[in-house]
Amino acid sequence: MKGGGGGGGVSSSYSFPAKRRWKSLVMAVLGLVFLSMLVPLVFLLGLHSGFHSTMGNPLFSLPAPYLFRLDLAHCTLNSSAFQSGYGTEPRNSGSNDLRVFDQHNPTDISNQSKVRQSTHTDDLIRRLVPTLPQDSKPPIVKGRTSNNMIVVDESEMICQLKFGSYCLWRREQKTKMDDSMVKRMKNLLFVARAYYPSIAKLTSQENLSHEMKQNIQDFERVLSETTTDKDLPRHYEHQMTVMEASIAKAKSCHVDCNNVDKKFRQLVDLTEDEANFHMKQSAFLYKLAVKTMPKSLHCLSMRLTVEYFRSSVDIEETLVKKFVNPDFFHYIIFSRNILSSSVVINSTVLHAKETDKQVFHLLTDEENYFAMKLWFSMNKYGNAAVQVLNIKDLELHSHHKRDLSSLWNLDMGGKVNGVVQSCAVKLFHLKKYLPVSSSFDENSCSWTSGISVIDISRWRIYNLTRTYQQLVHEMSREDGLFETSTLSAGLLTFQGLVYGLEDSWMLSGLGYNYEHKLQKVGSAGVLHFDGSMKPWLELGIPKYKRFWRKYLNTQNHFLSECNVNP
Template identity: 55%
Template sequence: MKGGYGGSSYSLATKRRWKGLVTAVLGLVFLSMLVSLVFLLGLHNGFLSSAGYATEQPSSATKHLRVYDQHSSADTRNESKRQQSAHVDDLIKRLVPPLPKNLGKNSVTEAENETDGLPIPADSPKLRQRRNNSGVAVTDDAGKDFRGADESEKLCELKYGSYCLWRRDHKEKMKDAVVKRMKDLLYVARAYYPSIAKLPAFDKLSHELKQNIQDFERVLSEATTDKDLPPQIEKKLTKMEAAIARAKSCPVDCNNVDKKLRQLVDLTEDEANFHRKQSAFLYQLAVQTMPKSLHCLSMRLTVEYFRSSLDLEQSLSEKVLNPELHHYVIFSRNLLASSVVINSTVQHTEESGKQVFHVLTDRENYFAMKFWFCINKYREATVQVLNIEDLKLNNHYKLAPLHLSLPEEFRVSFLRVDKLSSYQIKTEYLSIFSHSHYLLPKIFPTLKKVVVLDDDVLAQRDISDLWSLDMGGKVNGAVQFCTVKLGQLKKYLPRNSFSENSCAWMSGVNIIDLTRWREHNLTETFQRLVQEMSTEEGLSETTALSASMLTFRGLVYALDDSWMLSSLGLNYGHNEDALRTAAVLHFNGNMKPWLELGIPKYKSSWRKFLNLQNQFLSDCNVNP
């Protein structure tokens, strides 16, 4: 009995121990599954938040800067992860910093669609609107970034002139996009190929990359535009993109890829710098060369001059020598520009019979201008054309025949310190008398006063009031340009005493008192200054600027600013009120209104003083 009872008790105890162990194991398995499920559903955020811990959540900036690949689509996300508790959402809003306002445009490549989680292209209208609302970047429909436009325009204009602004406004839609895409892929493939080729395990990929590179090089050697590409080019693009994607996923040495990319970037930068310099040179060549249509016009008129039987040598002595009339002087080689100056001036005066225009040109354009102003009448005004080379005047700084020199334009740059003590380079444009202007008393010995007009101006109202001005003994009535002070031009005015706070003055519209000029011997003063500067430093481009500023020192009568609005050949920013109220518009700068590069919104004011129906203009296709 005892033995039977003891054996039964032992077996029961053993069963109880095994049952406890099984229960413990099952409990551990259940707990492990529960913990995994908690992390999988994201419920641990609530527990940690309630315990006083802040979890790392994606900020709004990270959300907008995140880049998705093709495999991170919305169907791979767990639906329960987006349905977190309100407590966790509130905590994130309190802890996550806002999007920085100074974030650059280049930092934003793709943004997540808030409705479906799909990526938005960086150039989409929706993303541009989002950037605009968030203060990141402001763009127009064409994708242009206007953030910091003023600074970039000034730097661009300082380095390459106004061509940068013209190029921006005339930028066309990118052509041959497929060819450019092929070049970009070839660029990346060449960067990865040397590193892939060193890995024996990727011989197949290396061979594929090499084959694609050779294939692209062969196609691009025969095709420069999209229409020249072979029909199967899309397949080649797909193969190249797939090979590059596989190469990017390989464990290559980043230093090798970086070195190759740097080499390619250096080559590309050198090529880009060459093309920028070439474009700047070609721009300067374009603005300084007479357009083909104007050259045709000059040649046609010259031929007609010698074929014509008109009396072109009619006597003008009575008016051209009468000092009581209003005499205007224009130095020009441009027939069309001179015609606009005269026509606009005559159209706005009530007494055109009192106006006499003296156009001084060179031998090359003399006959064309003489014929043009003979067959075209400007109400009752008188126009005299003079060949400056036939006046038997010697150049003032060397004994040689005088050649025509037009008003000279200078782009002056200097440092400016603003209120925040930061240095900036400031650029301004000045137009100054040339060497020919200082022979006015000798060219017109009987005249007492003249108004000198540049050939790139036009009158918008009667400028006859200039003749009644009392200049208080001054010689040159000019619009002062107080944005530039003589103290800022020290390097152009060597070793001379002058008032640093004196304003520079501009040519364009100048009332000249020839009587006072002769009394002060300004012609001789200018000649002496030019000779001294050319002896000490050699004749330079700034000689005329320096000598002009010093010659008229203390002899400039300041005209009211409303007389002339300058820089219409370089500044896009003039408002409509200033354009409408100015008595004279001055197109100083490179973008002259008769050039294709001229600023369109100003050219209309210039064109209305041309008779485009003229037979000679039509035959030469003159349509500025």
């Protein structure tokens, strides 16, 4: 029994350690399973380097373009980064001293953790956000020429679509300004305005808030009175140093990056709105300047009108036979401008072989009718005759540099209208301006109205006056725009009845195109100053003005009294 009991006792005493070993083995296996799930999760979320999550970090709550804008993505930067002005950091630099303050981290985190955190953040930015190579070049460069092809700046094209010839005039009149320091001050003011609201909310930074507010007010006062560096006050360098120091202090504070980002966006929107406003204002003033009559020309018209009623001279009665003689060369001019009409007639007569056979029929509106009658009765143009008639809202912008008598012997092959065609613009380009019900050849070339040779007999045979009036009435009823309707109706009226003159007869675009060579201008038969920049306006293109001015009698006492000096 003892032996059995002893044996049983021995057996019983060794069974308890076996159970404990089995339980320890189970716990070890469970621990390994748990660790096998936890460790990949730690590496996946970046917890091993102190980077908790991309969802809670303000850096990744911003759009991709702002990841490179260090001011927007990070509230604290190395102060030396802004010594050269805001926004000058390289976009793909990997050596920037970035420090991201996570709100979930304790304030007493070690320096080693900060270094690892910054390195990990930089690495993620480089891996997740595409960067441009340092030697990358923009696809469109203003003014670049290659293989006889000019590459136009896309922004310039958009500007011309919105504001027309104003963009061309602004580009040519643009002067280089010495305003590098002014721009730097504006950049500092921009950054200070973005940080100030966040700093003002910190009760512990009242002194810094007051300092930034004072600096912002000082900068605003200086910049409101300054456009170039020479206008800056003497102490501006000290002001910039103080402002840079204030901005550096603001960046070292713990602020909400989202608030700074929102403020930056608001300032960008306000700046863009202000720039668009000034652009629209300048374009409006430009349009006002080219569409309204200059004060000097208005004075000239009024003086001539008053003088006409004081005078009883009317020499046109002695020229009635000339006006109706079919053997003479008859020119029809539509204009409301005294100077432009005078230049057209004078330049034509000076280059004509037989001036005594030149007859000009000048059609103008009621406002300028009497002024023109007196002007052309006082001024002689060789032996040519000038008849002034009354009509409204028509204008001519050309002057002539060649004897045009050969046009009277032109065989137009049964066509009605002889004009210089422009096949760069065809009717299918103007399809949306033409009536839907009309039928026309889409490949027909458009034509300019600077000079036209009309076969009156065939005009009457085709009854083109009635055709034109019907088209104008129909198109005005559709779109309600009379000016667009008249231009489109003119193209359709002469459909298939246009005879193309040689391009050398006329050069167009002298009122908007800066690119014409002077040699080409000098060899053209007729110069057409179509466009907004007329030669008698201050906004006129300077290099073309001399071709127009030499046919103007600047010694006339009415021009001197009204200070007319185009």
